[in-house]
Amino acid sequence: MNIQFKKGVLELCVLALLEEKDYYGYELVNEISKNLDISEGTIYPLLARLRSEKYVTTYLKESQEGPPRKYYELTSTGKSVLKELKEEWFQFTDSVNRILKGRMLND
Amino acid sequence: MNIQFKKGVLELCVLALLEEKDYYGYELVNEISKNLDISEGTIYPLLARLRSEKYVTTYLKESQEGPPRKYYELTSTGKSVLKELKEEWFQFTDSVNRILKGRMLND
DNA sequence: ACATATATCTTGCTATACAAGGTACTAAAT
DNA sequence: ATTTAGTACCTTGTATAGCAAGATATATGT
Incomplete structure (x- = not known):
């Protein structure tokens, strides 16, 4: 999977999932992995950033x-x-699709 | 416009345009700019890379x-x-849309 | 001579994703 | 008891691609 395509989009995906319910990090990796390749080394720094920018708050819960x-x-x-x-x-x-599809008639 | 979204996609757009006909750099900037923000500082290094990777060849023409x-x-x-x-x-x-749209019923 | 439009390219910076690794808790198997 | 596997968190170093700002040069009009 093209890594570059994901730039910025994973943030969107995480926020969209969090709109539905609260998730913990590991759970987000599993959920997103159903559709996209994502690794823990990506999600945890992203979540830290979302918190530092006050897009999310966090709380701990035992398991x-x-x-x-x-x-x-x-x-x-x-x-x-x-x-x-x-x-x-x-x-x-x-x-993007306008750029691509204007030229797809013979594909 | 979200800069991150463009990562990797501009390459796709340039290649798609070149499928239609040969373009010169400045012309590509103008063409892509009809749909997306793009700057010359982005396109020329990208074109150089496409050439070094043999995705394109180049020729000069006077104007x-x-x-x-x-x-x-x-x-x-x-x-x-x-x-x-x-x-x-x-x-x-x-x-991505599967992740987003599965949760858009109440938007 | 100067400004504007055309046309190329470079330098330094930023942002985000990844691989690879580390830490630690729980439960089951050996 | 010890090891293994699954769960769950995190960090470090690297790579990539886009951007702003600027440099260079040609052609045309003022």
Whole structure:
């Protein structure tokens, strides 16, 4: 899978998942991995950044299956960033597809 | 416009345009700019890379309106890379949209 | 001579993803 | 008891690609 395509998009995916419910990091890796390749070395720094930018808050919760889980919860800032990012994403892909599809008639 | 989203995608756009006809760099900037923000500081290094990777060849042609133009022409390698990149792009955006749209019912 | 549009390219910077590794807890198998 | 495997967190160093800002040079009009 093309690594470059993911730049910036994983942030969008994480925020979108967090809109549904709170996730912990390891769980996000598993959930996103159903659709996209993603590694832990990517997600944890990303989550740290989202927290430092106040898009999410965190809380710890113990687990029966291993060490405590750090859950991530979307803030209202995070929600509005998500909305904006989502719009940008759809607009961006439309623009790209306009460039590609204008020339796809003979593909 | 989100800079990160463009990572890797501009290469795809350039190759897609070159499938239609030969372009020179400045012309590519103008053409792509109809849909996406792109700067010359991005396109020229990208074109140099495409050439070094043998996805394109170049030739010079004089112009009446300014200095000589360097035209870029797709190689057969470039064509197969384009085909692959295009497939990856559509698969990638589908995957992302699956993550986003599974949770958009109440947007 | 000067400004504008055309056309090329380079330098230094930034952002994000990844591989590879480390830490630690729990439960099951040896 | 010890090891293994699964869960769960994190960090370090590297690579890549885009951008702003600038340099260079040609052609045309003022």
